[in-house]
Structures are given as C-alpha cells and as structure tokens.
Amino acid sequence: MAARAMSLSFVLLCYTPALAQAFDYSGWRRSSKNSAPTKSVPSEGYYNPLLTGGSMLTVVPDTFPAGQGEPLNAIITGNSDERVLQQTETDGGLLNYFMSFGFAGECLGQHSGSDQGADLGDGNGILNETAVIRWDYGDPQLGTCKETIQGGNHFRYWVQNGPSANSGAIFMGISYEMPLNQDHDIVPNGYNNGRDWLVGNITNSDIPSANLTNGSFFNATTTFAGYTYQTNIQYVSGLLQNTSVGINHNITVEINGVVNATDGLVAVMQVSITGTPPKSFAWRPSPPQAWKLCPTFLLLFFTLVSLS
Numbered sequence: 001m002a003a004r005a006m007s008l009s010f011v012l013l014c015y016t017p018a019l020a021q022a023f024d025y026s027g028w029r030r031s032s033k034n035s036a037p038t039k040s041v042p043s044e045g046y047y048n049p050l051l052t053g054g055s056m057l058t059v060v061p062d063t064f065p066a067g068q069g070e071p072l073n074a075i076i077t078g079n080s081d082e083r084v085l086q087q088t089e090t091d092g093g094l095l096n097y098f099m100s101f102g103f104a105g106e107c108l109g110q111h112s113g114s115d116q117g118a119d120l121g122d123g124n125g126i127l128n129e130t131a132v133i134r135w136d137y138g139d140p141q142l143g144t145c146k147e148t149i150q151g152g153n154h155f156r157y158w159v160q161n162g163p164s165a166n167s168g169a170i171f172m173g174i175s176y177e178m179p180l181n182q183d184h185d186i187v188p189n190g191y192n193n194g195r196d197w198l199v200g201n202i203t204n205s206d207i208p209s210a211n212l213t214n215g216s217f218f219n220a221t222t223t224f225a226g227y228t229y230q231t232n233i234q235y236v237s238g239l240l241q242n243t244s245v246g247i248n249h250n251i252t253v254e255i256n257g258v259v260n261a262t263d264g265l266v267a268v269m270q271v272s273i274t275g276t277p278p279k280s281f282a283w284r285p286s287p288p289q290a291w292k293l294c295p296t297f298l299l300l301f302f303t304l305v306s307l308s
C-alpha cells in the first residue's frame with residue numbers, strides 16, 4: 001500500500017516540472033533565520049560551548065545506553081568570509097563552498113535520517129541540525145542520493161548565533177555511515193576518519209589521521225561556480241575529549257587499543273574567498289531535465305523498496 005502510494009508520487013514527480021524544480025536545494029529552506037543582530041567574533045573564531053553550559057556532543061534520540069552523543073568535530077569559524085557564512089548557494093555562499101569539496105544538500109531535497117540536537121552554549125538551548133549535507137560522489141545534483149543508499153561521508157551542522165554567543169561559526173558533526181540497509185550505523189573509526197576525509201577532500205591529499213596532534217595545520221584552495229576558497233585548517237584539542245565513553249555507536253566505532261571513537265581533535269577551518277566569477281557569470285544550479293531524472297527516480301524507488 002504505502003509502497004504503491006510512494007511509487008505513484010514518484011511517477012507524479014516525473015511529470016510535474018514544478019516539483020522537479022523544487023529539488024533544487026529545497027532542503028536549504030530549513031536554514032536558520034534567528035541570527036541575533038549583534039554578531040561578535042572572538043579571536044579563535046567561535047565561542048567554546050563548554051564554557052557556557054553547551055556541549056561538543058550532539059543529542060541523539062533513543063541511543064543505547066541512553067544519552068550518547070556524536071562529536072561536533074569540525075568548525076567553520078565566524079571570522080571566515082561573511083559570504084561563506086550565508087546559507088545560500090549563490091554569491092559564493094555556504095552551499096557553494098560545500099560543493100567546492102564535493103558535498104551537497106540531501107537527495108532530491110528530501111530530509112532522511114533522524115534529527116539530532118546540539119546546544120552550542122549560545123543561549124539558543126538545544127536545536128535540531130540546520131541541515132544534513134552528504135558527499136556527492138562527484139555529482140552535485142544526484143550524488144547525495146547515492147550517499148543516502150550506499151552510505152558514505154556526511155555531516156549535520158548548527159550555527160552558533162544565539163543571543164549570548166553570536167559568533168556565526170558553523171559547528172559540524174561529521175561521520176562516515178554504512179549503507180541504508182545496515183541502518184546507517186557508523187563505520188569503524190567513522191567520526192575521526194569522516195572528519196579527515198572531508199579535510200582531505202579540501203586539501204586533495206591524504207590526512208595522516210593517526211599522526212594528528214593539537215596544532216596540526218593544513219591549507220588549500222577549492223573552487224566551485226567561479227568562486228575560489230582558501231581554507232586554513234587547524235586541529236585543536238580540548239573541545240572534545242579523547243574517549244569512547246558516551247559516544248554514539250562507541251562499541252563498533254572505536255578500534256580497541258588503537259583509537260577511541262573520538263580522538264579529541266576538532267578541525268577548525270577558516271575560509272576566505274580569494275577569487276570570484278566575472279560579473280556577467282551567473283551560475284545557477286540548472287534544473288535536471290525530466291528525461292534524465294525519471295529513470296533516476298525509478299531506480300531510487302526500486303532500490304528503496306528492495307531494501308525495505
């Protein structure tokens with residue numbers, strides 16, 4: 001029954017251009033609009049949530065044992081270029097930046113997976129993630145559909161913009177997940193590796209996970225839609241603990257005696273825009289054509305059905 005209703009809606013989608021266009025990052029609509037007017041950024045580029053009652057672990061519903069969280073293991077600092085901190089895909093905004101290293105919004109604008117909360121100590125209390133962003137397997141338009149089914153790297157993010165600590169910094173919880181039919185568990189060492197593979201996608205070089213320490217530094221440039229970004233990445237300890245205790249999926253994620261579920265490092269990224277497209281160049285994510293999308297919808301649908 002449910003499957004038939006779903007199939008019908010996919011078919012409808014194929015014949016409804018307006019719906020097909022709604023795919024264009026409609027997932028972005030959940031961007032937060034509650035940023036307080038007075039932004040003030042400390043020299044580190046973010047406020048440490050631990051100092052004001054917040055946490056560097058997310059709030060995950062229904063964990064076993066209860067109360068486990070996932071590490072917020074990367075931060076885009078509030079002293080990054082103001083354009084990058086805007087949650088748009090135009091004008092070099094955050095979504096464009098994510099696409100410059102191979103990550104995009106959720107499959108067909110559909111939100112899948114459970115929501116997690118985070119308290120960034122900014123006076124907003126616990127809020128659900130602003131959005132979920134997935135590795136796009138080299139295809140910004142449909143690659144995140146593959147990620148949803150096959151698993152891979154992804155992150156949730158939250159903006160530190162509450163009334164008492166409005167840095168504008170973006171806190172990311174990155175993890176590498178298993179395929180949908182394995183309930184999207186996290187692969188062994190999937191928090192640390194997920195973080196370092198994302199950084200590796202920015203630097204286009206392998207990050208030596210096991211050798212990282214407080215202060216490890218990398219920088220590189222990435223480009224998308226005519227915008228060039230320079231990212232300076234510094235690993236910082238002291239925000240997260242080097243531990244497996246209290247970390248969601250810790251039993252399978254830690255590598256016993258080798259590395260804890262979280263190694264205690266946060267990748268702090270400061271992003272500048274070093275190149276912009278010529279004025280006449282107006283990049284728009286072109287709506288995928290229906291004839292291209294329909295087979296994809298159907299393939300996706302049958303895959304989902306066969307998994308369920």
Ligand SMILES: *[C@@H]1O[C@H](CO)[C@@H](O)[C@H](O)[C@H]1NC(C)=O
Nearest residue numbers: 114115116117126127128129
């Ligand atoms: C977070 O999302 C859940 C559904 O996943 C919802 O029940 C809850 O009210 C949301 N919390 C907030 C603070 O928006």
Ligand SMILES: *[C@@H]1O[C@H](CO)[C@@H](O)[C@H](O)[C@H]1NC(C)=O
Nearest residue numbers: 135153197200201204205206
């Ligand atoms: C880029 O990301 C993919 C998917 O997470 C990963 O397999 C690959 O190792 C990353 N590249 C680098 C150089 O880290």
Ligand SMILES: *[C@@H]1O[C@H](CO)[C@@H](O)[C@H](O)[C@H]1NC(C)=O
Nearest residue numbers: 206207208209210211212213
């Ligand atoms: C890590 O450091 C050790 C000792 O300095 C070195 O032998 C090894 O090659 C390094 N590993 C990586 C991946 O850089």
Ligand SMILES: *[C@@H]1O[C@H](CO)[C@@H](O)[C@H](O)[C@H]1NC(C)=O
Nearest residue numbers: 218219220221229230231232
């Ligand atoms: C890395 O940073 C150094 C020093 O700030 C700078 O000279 C260099 O151009 C940067 N490299 C890249 C690839 O951004």
Ligand SMILES: *[C@@H]1O[C@H](CO)[C@@H](O)[C@H](O)[C@H]1NC(C)=O
Nearest residue numbers: 213214215235236237238239
């Ligand atoms: C990490 O290194 C910075 C200097 O880069 C230092 O100020 C800080 O105290 C160090 N943190 C820890 C926890 O050792």
Ligand SMILES: *[C@@H]1O[C@H](CO)[C@@H](O)[C@H](O)[C@H]1NC(C)=O
Nearest residue numbers: 242243244245257258259260
């Ligand atoms: C894991 O964390 C515990 C603290 O919870 C620490 O005692 C232990 O040395 C860590 N193990 C590794 C391999 O880092």
Ligand SMILES: *[C@@H]1O[C@H](CO)[C@@H](O)[C@H](O)[C@H]1NC(C)=O
Nearest residue numbers: 065068244245246247250251
């Ligand atoms: C996982 O975390 C729980 C607390 O949430 C702790 O009781 C348990 O010992 C941890 N397991 C491992 C393998 O670290």
Ligand SMILES: *[C@@H]1O[C@H](CO)[C@@H](O)[C@H](O)[C@H]1NC(C)=O
Nearest residue numbers: 212213214237242263264265
């Ligand atoms: C985590 O703790 C273990 C055990 O003390 C240590 O060997 C390892 O270097 C620590 N990891 C980091 C990233 O500091």
